[in-house]
Amino acid sequence: MAFCHAFSRDLGSNASAECWYGLPTKNGPLGWSLAGQGHFPSSSSRIGPPLQKEAFLQRIAKRGSKAKADEGARGRPKAPAVKAPAVKKKAGAAAARAGTRRAPKSADVAALQERLTRAVPHPHVELLFQDPWQLLVAVILSAQSTDRRVNLVTPDLFRRWSTPAELAAAPPDQVEEVIKSTGFFRNKTKAVQSASRLVAERFGGEVPRSMPELLELPGVARKTANVILGSAYGVASGIATDTHVMRVSRRLGLTLAETPEKIELDLCQAFPAESWTAMGHRLLLHGRYLCTARAPACADCPLNELCPSRLTQAVGAWEERAEHEAAEMQGRAQGFVRL
Numbered sequence: 001m002a003f004c005h006a007f008s009r010d011l012g013s014n015a016s017a018e019c020w021y022g023l024p025t026k027n028g029p030l031g032w033s034l035a036g037q038g039h040f041p042s043s044s045s046r047i048g049p050p051l052q053k054e055a056f057l058q059r060i061a062k063r064g065s066k067a068k069a070d071e072g073a074r075g076r077p078k079a080p081a082v083k084a085p086a087v088k089k090k091a092g093a094a095a096a097r098a099g100t101r102r103a104p105k106s107a108d109v110a111a112l113q114e115r116l117t118r119a120v121p122h123p124h125v126e127l128l129f130q131d132p133w134q135l136l137v138a139v140i141l142s143a144q145s146t147d148r149r150v151n152l153v154t155p156d157l158f159r160r161w162s163t164p165a166e167l168a169a170a171p172p173d174q175v176e177e178v179i180k181s182t183g184f185f186r187n188k189t190k191a192v193q194s195a196s197r198l199v200a201e202r203f204g205g206e207v208p209r210s211m212p213e214l215l216e217l218p219g220v221a222r223k224t225a226n227v228i229l230g231s232a233y234g235v236a237s238g239i240a241t242d243t244h245v246m247r248v249s250r251r252l253g254l255t256l257a258e259t260p261e262k263i264e265l266d267l268c269q270a271f272p273a274e275s276w277t278a279m280g281h282r283l284l285l286h287g288r289y290l291c292t293a294r295a296p297a298c299a300d301c302p303l304n305e306l307c308p309s310r311l312t313q314a315v316g317a318w319e320e321r322a323e324h325e326a327a328e329m330q331g332r333a334q335g336f337v338r339l
């Protein structure tokens with residue numbers, strides 16, 4: 001089970017976590033289901049409120065030099081079992097000695113984007129939901145669990161308590177019973193009820209649309225807020241950085257950082273703002289199903305030639321590998337039913 005820093009922090013727990021997206025497919029602007037074609041508001045996504053974006057970019061600029069110094073002192077991330085290509089390793093080591101992270105060339109990033117877009121043509125959140133509040137609850141429940149498991153309990157949960165006010169007022173033991181199989185059910189019950197209460201009482205029953213307001217909700221940290229803003233509202237506020245995104249980003253040399261916050265900053269610098277939400281989903285899905293923690297399928301990976309951490313040579317042309325990954329993604333979308 002992978003460890004999910006942000007979720008542990010979100011729930012105020014020390015427990016380890018697995019990731020929060022569980023099953024594929026979507027049907028409309030808010031919900032995902034099986035028979036539907038994937039859709040994501042990437043190019044049409046509007047960027048967050050000017051002040052919010054500006055503040056975030058200022059934060060990136062401000063922290064840049066310190067982050068570089070910190071990471072330079074730490075050196076390169078631990079190499080995989082098999083030696084990385086010599087030229088990449090030298091470049092990384094030189095960058096570490098010089099106190100700078102290895103910034104991929106812009107051509108690398110452009111090529112990565114092209115290949116990932118081909119391999120994951122319909123990036124999406126794999127939690128089932130019909131409105132932003134349901135997504136908020138589902139994301140909180142997915143801590144230390146899987147999206148597949150969460151998708152099994154949320155239909156019953158939302159059938160019993162269909163609004164933030166109703167869930168906030170529900171008897172905790174009944175909520176615990178419904179969500180028990182997702183694990184850590186007592187903490188999760190407190191988190192979803194507290195967040196729902198605040199949504200009902202302070203925000204008139206509507207999940208807020210800004211990062212600062214979302215961060216006021218119990219159980220919500222930056223990663224959760226990014227998912228809600230990006231997937232429920234189409235606002236590209238940042239890149240939701242979970243354990244899969246962290247692993248893939250480091251393997252690809254997009255970052256040398258170790259914390260979700262620093263990795264998100266590096267990714268936001270690497271990719272254009274309008275692609276943040278979609279690229280976040282693409283990196284996550286690629287990591288969940290192909291570049292897995294224990295057995296990355298490097299031979300079949302469409303990013304192989306661009307990856308300094310590849311374990312084996314690629315088989316076939318990258319276009320064929322990308323088509324194969326896209327077909328596998330689509331295959332996983334078969335069989336879901338929209339809430």
Ligand code: SF4
Nearest residue numbers: 291296298301307310
């Ligand atoms: S080649 Fe692909 S699967 Fe292998 S480590 Fe790199 S990104 Fe992951």
